[in-house]
Amino acid sequence: MTGPATAPAIRAVGLRRSYGRLLVLDGIDIEVGAGTVFALLGPNGAGKTTTVNILSTLIPAHGGDVQVAGHDVRREPDAVRATIGVTGQFSAVDALLTGEENLILMADLRHLGKRAGRKRVAALLEQFDLLDAAKKPVQTYSGGMRRRLDLAMTLVGDPRIIFLDEPTAGLDPRSRRVMWQIVRDLVAGGVTIFLTTQYLEEADRLAGRIAVLDGGKIVAEGTPDELKRLVPGGHFRLEFADAADLDKAARAFADASRDDEALTLQVPSDGGVGSLRNLLDRLDKESIVVGGLSVQTPDLDDVFLSLTGHDGKQKAAAR
């Protein structure tokens, strides 16, 4: 790596980008420490992919300064490219080649030399559980296999900074867990990871720091715990048999929000056992008959409700 050891792996200041008249990134600041995992969390259309594309030199920014591995992405794109690996949202594999040929292509383009290249390719095929499929054309691969090959191709040159744009979108739960483990192993090896995701859980499990991107601005940033404290989205969901019971309950819990159509009441809470006991005691005392009860933990919608005052999904659809 170049640059002083204390320098951040990625630093963006006042990053702006628009498509035609549509402003997609409205001056965002990002700093990612070397050897850490940073998650950019946001709904579809928030500007996550645009951010990755700019940081990885694929498209130019329209304003702001970006340094990756200590190099300016505009002035020294090749120095940046030599340090990074990118796995985009859409599979960046050559479907007409076999898995092994794809990896050899990467090894040759990284100038690893024939012997070292083949050795690295063999190791990656094994590590990513692609040995059986190595000689088959990628066209025959499943979604999970493609994604694994895609990431393996990114790793051929041992990049020190890796961008993963929604690495688990569309994967089944098992493949998702495999992907998470791969990310953890990379971090253990000292690699810096910048990932984007729509899933709070994923950001929570992998990242040391999370930034929430919405409408082209970063609306919150911090460790997962700091972020969760900002999000009082956890609640108990109470179901009622009739409107009279709902009325009664709504009077008892002033801070709750009611849904007259579904006959439900959402009582904000941290979701802990203590508050559940309090809730049940209260219901008992007021003699409220409850049809059903469920515990809801905060999800991305809650993050957006509390941080931006709107539902992330609706916002995305309106764009």
Next chain:
Amino acid sequence: MNPLSIYLTDSATMLRRNLRHMRRYPMFFFIAGIPIVFLLLFVFVLGGTLGAGLGGVAGGRAEYVAYVIPGILLVTVSGGAQGTAISVAMDMTEGIVARFRTMSISRASFLSGHVLANVLQTMAAVAIVVVVALVIGFRPTTGPIEWLAAIGLLALSALALTWISVALGLVSKSVETASNLPMPLLLLPFFGSGFVPTASMPDPLRWFADNQPFTPIIETVRRLLLGGEISSTGLIAVAWCVAITLVGYLWARRLYDRDPAR
């Protein structure tokens, strides 16, 4: 490594990639087959009448075989170039190009790989067309030096037309458009001296036919294979090829380097 050796190494890697594509999904059958069909059609269906109009001593079909081969060879070259527009456009719809763009590789190598692979494929098709021509009675009258020069000029025109075709593939928003845009290249040998002498055409068309790039190239190939003075025509042919290569290369580079997300 210096920039030139990086360019050469990366282009060789990309060339291997494109040759693999060609081997697995062969368009070669069409690239060699279509000019052969044209050749047979023009010689055996139209050749008797067209040959009589040439006004030579031998007359008829035998004379027309000799006349039409250079035109057919140029049709082979244009048809071959057309395939590149399609394969480039197909690549541009895939994520792999985004990967190449974020890698520290020679940027032109992706395009050069397509071009080199296609020139090789086109020249292989030219070789097959020549074999068929010899079988149906084409008898070149010149020596090996002239043959080599003719092959060189055909390769140079393949290079020129392929670079134009790469640019057409990049400018196309879909694979369908890319397969249609290079069509004029395929027609140009007909609007030149490829199939009948330009002297037989009405004046405005004749002016166009005499001054478009295919005519000097076809004439030079014809004289290299059958004898004749080539001095100024040959220079004009080479100049056209160099100019078209340059325009195609610069246009393609510019299209490839523009912001992919505009």
